Amino acid sequence: MLKVPEHQVAGHRAINGNLGPVIDNSGRFYKPLLDDERGSTELAFYKSFCSDTRVPDHIRRFFPVFYGTQDLEASDGSGFRSHLVLQDLASNHRNPSIMDVKIGSRTWYPEASEDYIQKCLEKDRKTTTVSLGFRISGLQIYESKESGFWKPEKKQVQSFTADNVRLVLRKFVSSNSSIGSNENPDCSLASIVYGGSAGILEQLLELKAWFEDQTIYHFHSCSVLILFDKESVLKGRTPVAEVKLIDFAHVVEGRDVIDHNFLGGLCSLIKFVSEILSISKESSIKACFTELEKKCYCTNNGNY
Amino acid sequence: MLKVPEHQVAGHRAINGNLGPVIDNSGRFYKPLLDDERGSTELAFYKSFCSDTRVPDHIRRFFPVFYGTQDLEASDGSGFRSHLVLQDLASNHRNPSIMDVKIGSRTWYPEASEDYIQKCLEKDRKTTTVSLGFRISGLQIYESKESGFWKPEKKQVQSFTADNVRLVLRKFVSSNSSIGSNENPDCSLASIVYGGSAGILEQLLELKAWFEDQTIYHFHSCSVLILFDKESVLKGRTPVAEVKLIDFAHVVEGRDVIDHNFLGGLCSLIKFVSEILSISKESSIKACFTELEKKCYCTNNGNY
Known part of the structure; x- marks a missing residue:
């Protein structure tokens, strides 16, 4: 069951028919990928960061875990859209x-x-x-x-x-x-x-x-x-x-x-x-x- | 005897009738005070910095020594003008x-x-x-x-x-x-x-x-x-x-x-x-x- 993150403090919220992130009960955060450069840049960053051996482990822990992408029904009702699947930082x-x-x-x-x-x-x-x-x-x-x-x-x-x-x-x-x-x-x-x-x-x-x-x-x-x-x-x-x-x-x-x-x-x-x-x-x-x-x-x- | 600094690498030079700094033979650098805010700000800085006990000595050595101000004939021939008297950093x-x-x-x-x-x-x-x-x-x-x-x-x-x-x-x-x-x-x-x-x-x-x-x-x-x-x-x-x-x-x-x-x-x-x-x-x-x-x-x- 996907729902609107209760503890989101900034950025667009997935309420009133707006596009925004959603979370599930297993500690994952689904961030909709925007169609413009912002979407492709953020996805490219997570992909590159994941595999970049120059980033030391003690620094890696400062970043949300990245689980890939997933197609989901967008919160604005515009149909299916690719989402970044990330660690829900507030879940614990x-x-x-x-x-x-x-x-x-x-x-x-x-x-x-x-x-x-x-x-x-x-x-x-x-x-x-x-x-x-x-x-x-x-x-x-x-x-x-x-x-x-x-x-x-x-x-x-x-x-x-x-x-x-x-x-x-x-x-x-x-x-x-x-x-x-x-x-x-x-x-x-x-x-x-x-x-x-x-x-x-x-x-x-x-x-x-x-x-x-x-x-x-x-x-x-x-x-x-x-x-x-x-x-x-x-x-x-x-x-x-x-x-x-x-x-x-x-x-x-x-x-x-x-x-x-x-x-x-x-x-x-x-x-x-x-x-x-x-x-x-x-x-x-x-x-x-x-x-x-x-x-x-x-x-x-x-x-x- | 005042002369144009030989080793000035940036800023306005006191040549071709322009306003610029001059030096003497005793290791002092005379920087003309501009009439606008820049002049008053720089003078105020040197005065405040000189007497500010919060600045540690090992940091003070990174700044030119400030000897006060002096009225001098400006290099652009516009008459007498107040100059900052500073340490000529290139003199030694x-x-x-x-x-x-x-x-x-x-x-x-x-x-x-x-x-x-x-x-x-x-x-x-x-x-x-x-x-x-x-x-x-x-x-x-x-x-x-x-x-x-x-x-x-x-x-x-x-x-x-x-x-x-x-x-x-x-x-x-x-x-x-x-x-x-x-x-x-x-x-x-x-x-x-x-x-x-x-x-x-x-x-x-x-x-x-x-x-x-x-x-x-x-x-x-x-x-x-x-x-x-x-x-x-x-x-x-x-x-x-x-x-x-x-x-x-x-x-x-x-x-x-x-x-x-x-x-x-x-x-x-x-x-x-x-x-x-x-x-x-x-x-x-x-x-x-x-x-x-x-x-x-x-x-x-x-x-x-």
């Missing part, structure tokens, strides 16, 4: 908090058509793409059983400023309840989800090391997907959090040049995440001191 | 080979005027700025006492392709004579000038580490200047080679964001330099083997 999460971060300070590439370039450039300048080297394309943050997910509207996400991005990255790893409000996020999960040896930061740094060297592909308009399950994290389950790369409809050959556009944006995202970690470390040290001071005060009957 | 070199590499995959910045953005974007797309994340703005390579310098015309430099850039970076550290021709450069100085603990690569990596962290400035349209003196290198003198940052007329505040545009381009340049080093290492190992094989052949009277 119950209530995943997800962020889709489009990496790069430009989403266009020199070989594209003039129309495409102008369209991209305009959007890159309107969003944080140019200023931050990345933009958040979509997100959902799990709050609690009672209030469910906070999933801001597409329009709201597209209008995020640098400060909004900072706040959202903090909210993403916080557990105070009213996360959609402007309450100061507690970042209580930052050290586990962002930090730690298996956390987001370590994974982003591993990706960065590869991007400093690889000249095989240039990943234009590609996203880093960050996923974790709040309840699993609190129960101490692993993996704590996952980083995945998705959307390869605009990948071009690297031609012996590194993907400096992706790398620069990735480094910027890394800096944002690091900042949250160092602030939350500082504040937990401060909290420890306050606690210690209180204890001293009590033991000394109010006299230091 | 006799026959410097110099390359001016403008870093970044875009030279414009969001705050600039629409006209400026469009002008920059057009040039960025025509040159290697967009594709490589940097472009060579000018260069001179010392060949020999007899033939002097190879200093290609501005037009030729502006039309460099990725392959031209690769070739020029190889020529820069080669010592076969006809360097202006298409002869295969021997890269005989690569391991000393690019490699080694005080070489270009190490210096670029040091800069990179700072750019991964610093959020004080965004260096738009700024250049990395690479200098070395072939004869000094061959005589084993130090410093072997120097990396300097120049041109700060479009530096803007970082506002807690890293300069992902500069960092990406710098990483791309680093990759180009590393490639030349690894190729030249490979070929010298091959040469050793060939030499060894010859010896074996001789010792064994022609029989292995």
